[in-house]
Amino acid sequence: MPFGINAKWAIVSCVVIVTLQLLYFLNRGHALPGQADNLNRQEIAYKLSAxxxxxxxxxxNASVGVVLASIHTDDLTWLWDYCSESHCAPFVYSTEQPPQPGLLQPTTWRGREAAAYLSYITTFYDHLPTYSIFVHASPDQWHNDLFGPRTIDTLRNLRLQAIDAHGYVNLRCRHDPGCPTAVHPNNPSDSDIQNNDIRARFAEAYQQMFGVSADQVPDSIGNGAAQGGLRADSGLDGDNGNDG
Known part of the structure; x- marks a missing residue:
């Protein structure tokens, strides 16, 4: 019996303590721990939007733009830090519905980060920064094999002279793509055909894009990391008013 009474008092004490903590946060106008994270992410989003x-x-007049697709759980503090130190312009697209307040919206909801990248190019075609860097939103990444796992370190070590020399550079330095095979152009799955997925017509698209015959379409294609740097006047004909 004493043990039962002690257990009840312990439960009551815990309930009282939790209740007092909740009242403290509410009365002081403080956000709860989970809410604090959400508020911080929203504050960063508005700063980037500005x-x-x-x-x-x-x-x-930024010469470098950093383009990425984001969802509401992404911590974009790293991007704010990088833009603050490098004076670049962020172009953050919210790729979920409803979109996150303060962020850009893609022109289509299909294509994941590709939707953000293409929306950026078409929207800012006549006003592109000299350099456009396309990256993922996560502060940590595994696609780029040098300088450690932090995205900000990869950008800090990116040489714009390399983009000048080649027009475009992949942020992955090794030749292997680092991602598994995702597309089989000559043998699409039944679900891709039924869902009218682009992978069901990938062979045709590949021939049109690269001007090759059907027998030159590869049997398998890796799902690339979609991260790289592009100089505006190398592959795009927009009026780049920020050269230099």
Whole structure:
């Protein structure tokens, strides 16, 4: 019996303590731990949005733009830190519905980060920064094999002279793509055919894009990391007003 009474008092004490903590946070106007993370992410999103607006209104003449697709759980603090130190312009697209307030919206919801990248190019075609860097939103990554796992370190070590020399550079330095095979152009799955997925017509698209015959279409294609740097005047004909 004493043990039962002690257990009840322990439970009551825990409930009282938790209740008092909740009242403390609410009365002091503090966010709960989980809410604090959400508020911080939203604050960062609005700060990044302000930098984007400054670029589009010509108040911020950035020569480098960092383009990425994001969802509400992404921690973009690293991007704010990088833009603050490098004076680049962020172009962050919210690729979920409903979109995250303050961020750009892609012109289509299909294609994952490709939707963000293409939306950026078409929207800012006549006002592209000299350099556009396309990366994933995560502060840590595994696609780029040098300089450790942090995305910000990869960008800090990116030489713009390399982009000048080649027009485009892949942020992965090794030749193997680092990602598994994802597309079989000559043998699409039944589900891809039934769902009218692009992979069901990939062989035809490949022939049109690269001007090759059907027998030159590879049997398998890796799912690339979709990260790289592009110089505006190397492959795009937009009016780049930020050269130099």
């Amino acid at each position: 930098l984007t607006e400054a670029y589009t209104s010509n108040a911020h």
